Amino acid sequence: MSLNLIDLIKGQLGPALVSQAASQFGESESGISKAIGGLLPAVVGGLANNSDNPGVLDAITNASSSGILGNLLGGSSNNSMITTLLSSLFGDKLSGLVNTIASFAGISNNSSSSLLNLVTGATVGSIGKYAADNNLDKSGISGLLNDQKGIISSLLPAGLSLASLNFGDWAKGYKFDNDNDTIKTPTSEEPKVEVTRSTTSTGTFPERNNDSGGSIWKWLLPLLLLIAAGYFLWKQCDKKNTSTTATTADSTTVIHDSATAVTPADTSVTATTSTATKTDEDIDLNGTKLKGYVGGMEDQMINFLKSGAYKNAANDDALKTQWFDFDHVNFKLGSANALEAGSEGQLENLVAILKAYPDAKIKIGGYTDKTGDEAKNVKLSTDRANFIKGWLDKKGVGAQVLGAEGYGSQYAKVDAKASDAERASDRKMSVRFAK
Incomplete structure (x- = not known):
């Protein structure tokens, strides 16, 4: 029996990596x-x-010594070998693959693209x-890849097909039709419709006279279509209602940022920031385009500044x-001075906003949930807030940062006995304007 490479690769893409990727990309674990x-x-x-492409075989051969499996999240995103390989595999269909997977999984295009790099790194690294472990030369690797043609035909998840990926003639030999939702186009020029009738032991059921009411399908088919449309809309709404979780500020777990409203750390009044729908879009900063999310941090801050709310505020209170x-500033496990890959992009956006509004001042806040030792929670959240302040100072906007403070679990709302996902809303790094 041929080796199933997908089973081999799945060992590199387990729950731990899914959780870390969700944290880094700001997506739900189910979407990842x-x-x-x-x-x-x-x-x-x-x-x-x-399988006979020399460039592909070279990439797989060299991957065994590149150490890519030891740092999939950090080593795949900007790896030139992976970028070249993907271009060779998918050509002009690459963006279509990214977009389709993003829509299918309910994640952003940026996250889909990063995951494609990650999965490709895990794949070539594992193979x-x-x-290397089994002393296979390039001919052996080619044979191993060829063997997959009879295995992978049933492995695309339900609801996804190569037809939906718009690959055209990319994989005529793979028979990716297991999901049963791909429309089968008849080969003849004029489609033939075959009509069958149910029978019983006493003979066939009589045909319904068209003059006396027509076929049952005249009302049954529209009903079925309405049911299907309702189910599709329900699934789309269910995706959008899936809440994302926040960056942890304790020393044991990292969860990705929450897009929900936060409780300010220096007042008892609850903030009323809106929930962000994470849709990739260029956010306009006075003519400059920032990569962000509609309703995300950058979008909200820019709108706040443009509204005059900051300028017209009488005082800091x-x-x-x-x-x-x-949305995307995450620290490595237990660390207060090491950011996860991808975090600096949003900090750079914050720098751009501050430079565009040089009169604006901000304050950094760090928060934790109610678990763990409170003294350690306060220290870790404070150290992380100060790290961000120092990072901004190095970028030339330190004079606009009036303070950085960690509040531990002081303003946490969720009980310590609640699930980790429920407590995630209490764990975050935040910023507010100040005077």
């Missing part, structure tokens, strides 16, 4: 897992379809390691109720 489920067979299929959560 769903995206990986669609990307993995597509990548393996692409490699199998190019390269297997080849008038600003204490409006905090903005970082």
